[in-house]
Amino acid sequence: MRPKRILIIDRVTRFQRLCCARLSFEGHQVLAVRDPRQACAIIAKEPIDLILWDNETSINIIKDTDIRGLMRRGIRIIITGTGGRANQRHQDIPHYFDKSSDISDLLGYIDKALKHAVV
Numbered sequence: 001m002r003p004k005r006i007l008i009i010d011r012v013t014r015f016q017r018l019c020c021a022r023l024s025f026e027g028h029q030v031l032a033v034r035d036p037r038q039a040c041a042i043i044a045k046e047p048i049d050l051i052l053w054d055n056e057t058s059i060n061i062i063k064d065t066d067i068r069g070l071m072r073r074g075i076r077i078i079i080t081g082t083g084g085r086a087n088q089r090h091q092d093i094p095h096y097f098d099k100s101s102d103i104s105d106l107l108g109y110i111d112k113a114l115k116h117a118v119v
Helices: 013-025 036-045 055-064 067-072 083-087 103-115
Strands: 005-009 029-033 050-054 076-081 095-098
Touching (some): 005 013, 005 036, 013 029, 029 036, 050 103, 055 076, 067 076, 076 103
Parallel strands (some): 005 029, 005 050, 050 076, 076 095
């Protein structure tokens, strides 16, 4: 099984570093950006299996992005946030993670998202 390519879009560098370290340790290839526009450029030209997409950083970009198109390409998306803000769901995105939870819980969400085919 090839390593999964995971893109993290988050303005919080500490969360990015923690996720990068843990996901790399688990065998995934991880890219991390703070700017949603930079992320969109990466998504357009590189194969990505899963996006950890911060609700606060990129909510306007999420609204402007063809979420269903990304998912048809096989890209899974997990929206992240803290407290109730993680629950501001985009109707097409089935996976949400509250960043105040343990990083081990995130690994479970990632496994679930990668196995969950949304078409």
